Amino acid sequence: xxxxxFQQNRVQATKAVRKRNGLHKALKRKSTVAFxxxxxxxxxxxxxxxxxxxxxxxxxxxxxxxxxxVGLGNFEFxxxxxxxxxxxxxxxxxxxxxxxxxxxxxxxxxxxxHNVPANxxxxxxxxxxxPWVIPPAMSTLAWLWLFDxxxxxxxxxLSFFGIGPIPWTGDANWARFSVILVNVWYGAPFFMIMxxxxxxxxxxxxxxxxxxxxxxxxQRIWYVTLPMMRNIIAITTLFSLxxxxxxxxxxxxxxxxxxxxxxxxxxxxxxxxxxEGSDIPLGASVSLFMVPILAVAAIFILRDISKRGNEA
Amino acid sequence: MAEVSLxxxxxxxDEVEAVRGIDLDIxxxxxxxxxxxxxxxxxxxxxxxxxxxxxxxxxxxxxxDVVNDVPPKDRDIAMVFQNYAxxxxxxxxxxxxxxxxxxxxxxxxxxxxxxEAARMLDIxxxxxxxxxxxxGGQRQRVAMGRAIVRNPKVFLFDxxxxxxxxxxxxxxxxxxxxxxxxxxxxxxxxxHDQVEAMTLADRVVVMNHGRIEQIxxxxxxxxxxxxxxxxxxxxxxxxxxxxxxxxxxGGRMHIRLTDRLAFPVPPARAARYQAVLxxxxxxxxxRPEHITEARQHLEPGVEPFDAVLDVTEPMGMETLVYFTxxxxxxxxxxxxxxxxxxxxxxxxxxxxxxxxxxxxVTGVVL
Amino acid sequence: xxAITIDKAGPTRKVKYxxxxxxxAWALRWSYFFLVLFAIFSLTPPLYMLITSLKSxxxxxxxxxxxxxxxxxxxxYIGLLTSNQFLRFFWNSAWVxxxxxxxxxxxxxxAAFALARMKFWGSATLATGVFLTYLIPDTLLFIPLFKMFAxxxxxxxxxxxxxxxxxxxxYPTLTVPFCTWIMIGYFASIPKELDEAAIIDGASWFQTLTxxxxxxxxxxxxxxxxFAFTVSWAQFLYPLVFTTSTDQLVLPxxxxxxxxxxDVFNWGQxxxxxxxxxxxxxIIYAFLMDYYIAGLTAGATKG
Numbered sequence: 011x012x013x014x015x016f017q018q019n020r021v022q023a024t025k026a027v028r029k030r031n032g033l034h035k036a037l038k039r040k041s042t043v044a045f046x047x048x049x050x051x052x053x054x055x056x057x058x059x060x061x062x063x064x065x066x067x068x069x070x071x072x073x074x075x076x077x078x079x080v081g082l083g084n085f086e087f088x089x090x091x092x093x094x095x096x097x098x099x100x101x102x103x104x105x106x107x108x109x110x111x112x113x114x115x116x117x118x119x120x121x122x123x124h125n126v127p128a129n130x131x132x133x134x135x136x137x138x139x140x141p142w143v144i145p146p147a148m149s150t151l152a153w154l155w156l157f158d159x160x161x162x163x164x165x166x167x168l169s170f171f172g173i174g175p176i177p178w179t180g181d182a183n184w185a186r187f188s189v190i191l192v193n194v195w196y197g198a199p200f201f202m203i204m205x206x207x208x209x210x211x212x213x214x215x216x217x218x219x220x221x222x223x224x225x226x227x228x229q230r231i232w233y234v235t236l237p238m239m240r241n242i243i244a245i246t247t248l249f250s251l252x253x254x255x256x257x258x259x260x261x262x263x264x265x266x267x268x269x270x271x272x273x274x275x276x277x278x279x280x281x282x283x284x285x286e287g288s289d290i291p292l293g294a295s296v297s298l299f300m301v302p303i304l305a306v307a308a309i310f311i312l313r314d315i316s317k318r319g320n321e322a
Numbered sequence: 323m324a325e326v327s328l329x330x331x332x333x334x335x336d337e338v339e340a341v342r343g344i345d346l347d348i349x350x351x352x353x354x355x356x357x358x359x360x361x362x363x364x365x366x367x368x369x370x371x372x373x374x375x376x377x378x379x380x381x382x383x384x385x386x387d388v389v390n391d392v393p394p395k396d397r398d399i400a401m402v403f404q405n406y407a408x409x410x411x412x413x414x415x416x417x418x419x420x421x422x423x424x425x426x427x428x429x430x431x432x433x434x435x436x437x438e439a440a441r442m443l444d445i446x447x448x449x450x451x452x453x454x455x456x457x458g459g460q461r462q463r464v465a466m467g468r469a470i471v472r473n474p475k476v477f478l479f480d481x482x483x484x485x486x487x488x489x490x491x492x493x494x495x496x497x498x499x500x501x502x503x504x505x506x507x508x509x510x511x512x513x514h515d516q517v518e519a520m521t522l523a524d525r526v527v528v529m530n531h532g533r534i535e536q537i538x539x540x541x542x543x544x545x546x547x548x549x550x551x552x553x554x555x556x557x558x559x560x561x562x563x564x565x566x567x568x569x570x571x572g573g574r575m576h577i578r579l580t581d582r583l584a585f586p587v588p589p590a591r592a593a594r595y596q597a598v599l600x601x602x603x604x605x606x607x608x609r610p611e612h613i614t615e616a617r618q619h620l621e622p623g624v625e626p627f628d629a630v631l632d633v634t635e636p637m638g639m640e641t642l643v644y645f646t647x648x649x650x651x652x653x654x655x656x657x658x659x660x661x662x663x664x665x666x667x668x669x670x671x672x673x674x675x676x677x678x679x680x681x682x683v684t685g686v687v688l
Numbered sequence: 689x690x691a692i693t694i695d696k697a698g699p700t701r702k703v704k705y706x707x708x709x710x711x712x713a714w715a716l717r718w719s720y721f722f723l724v725l726f727a728i729f730s731l732t733p734p735l736y737m738l739i740t741s742l743k744s745x746x747x748x749x750x751x752x753x754x755x756x757x758x759x760x761x762x763x764x765y766i767g768l769l770t771s772n773q774f775l776r777f778f779w780n781s782a783w784v785x786x787x788x789x790x791x792x793x794x795x796x797x798x799a800a801f802a803l804a805r806m807k808f809w810g811s812a813t814l815a816t817g818v819f820l821t822y823l824i825p826d827t828l829l830f831i832p833l834f835k836m837f838a839x840x841x842x843x844x845x846x847x848x849x850x851x852x853x854x855x856x857x858x859y860p861t862l863t864v865p866f867c868t869w870i871m872i873g874y875f876a877s878i879p880k881e882l883d884e885a886a887i888i889d890g891a892s893w894f895q896t897l898t899x900x901x902x903x904x905x906x907x908x909x910x911x912x913x914x915f916a917f918t919v920s921w922a923q924f925l926y927p928l929v930f931t932t933s934t935d936q937l938v939l940p941x942x943x944x945x946x947x948x949x950x951d952v953f954n955w956g957q958x959x960x961x962x963x964x965x966x967x968x969x970x971i972i973y974a975f976l977m978d979y980y981i982a983g984l985t986a987g988a989t990k991g
Binding site (some may be wrong): 143221 | 695715716717718720722723727729731732733734736737740748751753755761794795796798799801802803806808809811814816817818819821823824825826827828829830831832833834835836856858860861865868893894908918919921922924925928929940941942943953955958959962963965966969970973974977980981984985
């Protein structure tokens with residue numbers, strides 16, 4: 011814009027002035043309208059997302075009654091507590107194993123759905139996506155009931171095979187397993203639907219060409235499907251990593267962090283400490299530990315998305 | 323109805339000058355076609371007339387008023403786009419009447435105008451359909467109908483036929499010409515297809531690299547091209563260009579193409595070329611139809627020569643023959659019964675009354 | 689090319705073809721087998737909700753076969769649907785979701801239009817920023833937000849904590865970024881010539897948005913609406929933090945905090961409540977599955 015105005019100056023003084031005014035007025039009008047249209051969005055993001063994010067940093071440096079600046083005191087306190095390290099370990103185990111299983115199951119199921127005749131795919135897809143549709147707080151209640159220590163329907167069924175009773179939420183390791191299981195149940199359909207969309211976008215001719223070149227089914231997956239879907243797989247996995255790492259509902263309702271804090275992850279522990287324990291600064295400090303991994307995942311997603319943009 | 327004038331119009335994008343100072347006067351009722359290769363600035367020029375692009379410098383006038391800062395809706399123009407740009411959620415009638423409805427025309431008048439335009443374009447039966455249910459040609463008609471109902475001062479067409487198949491394109495070309503004969507609205511039409519330009523235009527504007535190469539009637543451009551670019555762009559198959567030099571052989575001017583091949587220049591032409599007799603870098607431009615098979619009796623100025631044909635292309639009513647002169651491929655058009663065969667020699671004749679001589683460096687036709 | 693001809697002419701051709709179709713038939717059978725397994729895995733919890741919701745407390749505590757209803761009864765449904773408290777939760781949820789959807793659309797549609805079509809200083813950065821915002825999870829912001837709203841209450845005397853309508857301020861942080869992002873994608877896929885035609889036809893920017901863009905991008909708008917609704921309906925953390933009085937609770941929190949009394953679980957009613965809470969998204973999903981899926985996949989495929 012500056013460039014245009016500058017060059018006009020050289021032409022003819024009177025003419026340039028007249029035109030520049032008109033041009034600038036038009037530009038101003040358009041960008042003003044555009045700015046006003048995005049203003050609510052900007053305000054919302056600034057006041058209710060960006061500000062609290064930084065406010066959280068500030069909170070993390072205060073003492074429990076929020077009257078004194080303690081610098082990194084909260085973090086020092088956390089580093090000395092065993093529970094904190096337990097939460098770190100559990101968050102990583104939870105997020106990584108859940109995402110891996112979601113991705114694998116989603117991939118496999120997407121292939122099976124893709125295999126059946128096209129007119130029946132809709133029905134299967136419809137059924138398999140149900141876990142994702144139900145609000146997780148509601149479906150976790152059903153799991154809680156399925157895992158009930160005295161009335162567990164799973165244990166009832168397993169008893170016929172001579173297995174159990176399994177302490178689904180009572181034992182630390184079983185509780186971790188249960189939490190991951192529910193998360194996989196809830197999240198795998200999302201992977202399935204994304205992969206299915208990606209599978210459908212692979213041109214049929216590629217498979218035919220591969221078949222003619224003598225590739226067997228698994229070579230077709232390795233050399234055709236996976237490379238074509240690489241981008242979608244990456245984005246979906248990173249997405250899911252963020253969501254799973256920041257999960258709250260499932261752990262909160264299923265175990266509330268128990269037994270003995272052995273299923274707490276960052277979000278649930280931050281809630282326990284910050285809201286239930288009324289130590290807001292400490293809770294803020296705990297939740298801030300999610301930032302590094304979220305930031306890394308976000309950077310990779312952004313890179314992938316802009317790459318897609320450049321390709322298009 | 324109105325005339326359109328462009329005065330030293332320039333369009334700059336950050337670094338690049340897409341249009342580099344265009345002067346053009348379009349008379350009332352005139353059908354002017356802007357033609358040129360992609361990236362020559364023809365579409366940008368049209369979009370500046372429409373008001374879809376700001377002009378960086380110069381003036382655009384419609385009906386005598388400078389419209390540089392007038393928004394598109396107040397310029398009283400209508401535009402037909404390459405991909406039709408029909409509103410997919412509206413019926414044909416709604417598409418055509420959208421502009422009138424925005425201007426709050428009375429319902430009855432909208433109805434008459436739409437019906438009239440639909441009749442003119444033969445789409446009365448389609449009036450309640452959605453664009454999705456129409457074929458390419460029908461969509462094109464609707465897009466034109468949308469322009470006609472507005473009854474604007476100027477029609478602007480931006481490559482309107484390039485999405486159609488070859489057969490339909492010819493048909494729609496005729497349709498556009500008919501419509502223009504009826505409504506007589508000043509029209510600016512952009513295309514990269516020189517055949518479209520030649521067949522539709524009252525005057526053709528050939529553009530290249532953001533500049534106007536030549537303005538003229540289709541016949542002027544064909545027979546008296548001003549530059550090498552125009553000469554090669556207009557006409558299909560394209561004009562042949564052969565490096566040559568002029569020499570004086572026994573008081574008669576000859577044009578020498580190769581060491582062994584030289585033709586005497588007809589006296590009328592010779593007088594014109596006297597000034598460049600000593601110039602080195604010359605090009606002979608000759609259209610394929612002026613290289614034919616040699617007949618028994620040759621007209622004055624038509625000179626025979628022998629050539630060995632590389633490739634022949636039978637087109638039905640004629641056969642295209644290709645041969646090489648010192649590394650330059652040359653195309654001629656011979657009678658299908660002349661016995662042209664791949665790899666065979668043939669006696670050809672060149673009509674020197676219709677040659678063009680160009681300065682190889684500047685590209686100017688002498 | 690030559691490979692095909694050899695293969696076709698060769699004597700093994702028939703065998704190969706036969707084995708291929710046999711392979712395919714087996715692949716199909718295995719696919720169905722595993723799909724059935726996965727479908728059972730997927731549908732067990734919701735079906736179990738339904739089974740339990742039809743049982744009386746007596747039947748549940750009798751510990752008969754949990755997968756079967758011997759004496760089906762609607763008493764749980766009648767109990768909940770006549771309970772003022774439960775209906776209050778339901779209406780709180782409904783109002784919150786409806787308002788949030790409206791607010792979200794009013795903010796994100798014009799913003800997406802401006803970002804997709806009216807290039808202005810910083811518009812590209814803002815679009816990226818919108819996407820980044822979508823990646824910030826609720827669990828990172830609930831503590832500072834809680835403190836912020838508490839402070840607003842202290843300073844201005846306007847008490848927002850423990851009022852259901854505080855959620856109307858907070859939920860848009862979850863819905864607006866994603867809806868804006870996918871609407872940018874949908875708007876950007878509309879050919880540029882369409883708005884140019886509208887401008888030449890005399891439409892203002894606002895008319896171009898309302899009369900051309902919104903109708904043309906209607907599928908995207910529906911997908912975004914469904915997304916905003918399901919997110920608002922399912923949100924659990926924010927209402928858990930911000931509301932405590934029983935008359936201010938939304939459905940998920942209400943069910944968990946009131947139906948679980950101490951260690952006494954009234955499973956019949958809990959499952960009924962959960963099923964009723966899951967019903968609105970499930971019904972929308974059943975009728976608008978294609979839009980739902982379009983919205984789901986749009987995040988990664990659009991933009």
